[in-house]
Amino acid sequence: MTELKSGDEIILTTMEHHSNLVPWHLVAERTGAVLKHVRVTEAGEFDLEHFKSLLSDKTKLVSVVHVSNMLGTVVPATEVARLAHAQGAKVLLDACQSVPHLPIDVQALDCDWLVASGHKMCGPTGIGFLYGKLELLRSMPPFLGGGSMIQDVFLDHSTYADLPERFEAGTPAIAEAIALGAAIDYLNNIGMDRIHAYEQELTAYLFEQLNPIPELTLYGPQPKADGSGRAAIAAFTVQDLHPNDLATLLDQSGIAIRTGHHCTQPLHHELGISGSARASLYLYNTLEEIDIFVQELKSTIAFFRGLMD
Numbered sequence: 138m139t140e141l142k143s144g145d146e147i148i149l150t151t152m153e154h155h156s157n158l159v160p161w162h163l164v165a166e167r168t169g170a171v172l173k174h175v176r177v178t179e180a181g182e183f184d185l186e187h188f189k190s191l192l193s194d195k196t197k198l199v200s201v202v203h204v205s206n207m208l209g210t211v212v213p214a215t216e217v218a219r220l221a222h223a224q225g226a227k228v229l230l231d232a233c234q235s236v237p238h239l240p241i242d243v244q245a246l247d248c249d250w251l252v253a254s255g256h257k258m259c260g261p262t263g264i265g266f267l268y269g270k271l272e273l274l275r276s277m278p279p280f281l282g283g284g285s286m287i288q289d290v291f292l293d294h295s296t297y298a299d300l301p302e303r304f305e306a307g308t309p310a311i312a313e314a315i316a317l318g319a320a321i322d323y324l325n326n327i328g329m330d331r332i333h334a335y336e337q338e339l340t341a342y343l344f345e346q347l348n349p350i351p352e353l354t355l356y357g358p359q360p361k362a363d364g365s366g367r368a369a370i371a372a373f374t375v376q377d378l379h380p381n382d383l384a385t386l387l388d389q390s391g392i393a394i395r396t397g398h399h400c401t402q403p404l405h406h407e408l409g410i411s412g413s414a415r416a417s418l419y420l421y422n423t424l425e426e427i428d429i430f431v432q433e434l435k436s437t438i439a440f441f442r443g444l445m446d
């Protein structure tokens with residue numbers, strides 16, 4: 138694998154989580170590589186035409202989110218990989234929000250690397266995984282030195298172990314790895330197809346309930362009638378109401394929503410907002426819980442409106 142050099146280009150998107158922005162800021166500072174960002178369309182979709190216009194023979198890496206943790210957008214990853222590979226670029230997928238919710242086939246996606254984290258898939262914090270194509274991983278030097286990642290160590294140099302030990306310096310997070318294995322078995326036993334289908338049903342219902350609320354601005358693409366085409370989350374703002382105030386009152390009714398910039402500050406800047414509220418559904422949520430959430434959301438909005446009148 139060749140190292141990045143000054144003038145090489147890395148393509149990201151404007152909807153990346155900070156964890157797929159900041160590392161590339163550090164890389165760009167070190168190597169002189171240039172960062173380009175694919176826009177999001179008005180409808181909240183990945184702008185494929187803009188992506189095509191950014192691709193060139195300078196593009197060395199395309200590193201994009203698979204499913205946006207704010208907009209819920211699903212990036213057409215297979216098409217992105219096909220177009221990037223045609224330019225000789227490598228592709229990294231941030232699959233933190235897709236691996237827990239969709240069946241994922243890395244060979245069909247044809248990504249060069251894929252990353253996901255344990256704590257978003259019923260597993261523990263502090264552990265995740267990197268998938269990479271074998272020949273690429275073999276060609277990569279270790280990024281951390283320490284015990285267990287070596288073949289032989291001399292006083293002045295070392296040789297390195299084969300995969301995966303080469304990238305696993307030091308005493309591993311053993312308890313976390315066992316727990317992540319159990320979480321993966323748990324999800325696989327339920328079946329990723331079933332989880333995905335159930336989440337689509339929840340998504341269709343959630344948007345059916347939220348769309349008619351006039352005070353809400355919803356972000357990201359609308360789901361199709363069967364709930365497909367986006368993730369089972371809804372990020373929104375309510376005019377003149379701070380998301381934290383909404384969340385505090387909903388919390389008192391036993392409803393937990395996430396608020397803030399969701400580690401997507403540049404996306405919030407693009408949308409002209411400083412923060413948003415997000416309802417996030419997973420396999421353990423029910424249609425009845427959506428009813429309760431929507432009812433509480435409406436009465437919370439009415440309560441604040443009453444204070445402002």
Ligand SMILES: Cc1ncc(COP(=O)(O)O)c(C=O)c1O
Nearest residue numbers: 154156202204206231233234254
């Ligand atoms: C899309 C996406 N990428 C990356 C991350 C970062 O994962 P971690 O917190 O495990 O570093 C998150 C977490 O919120 C995410 O939603």
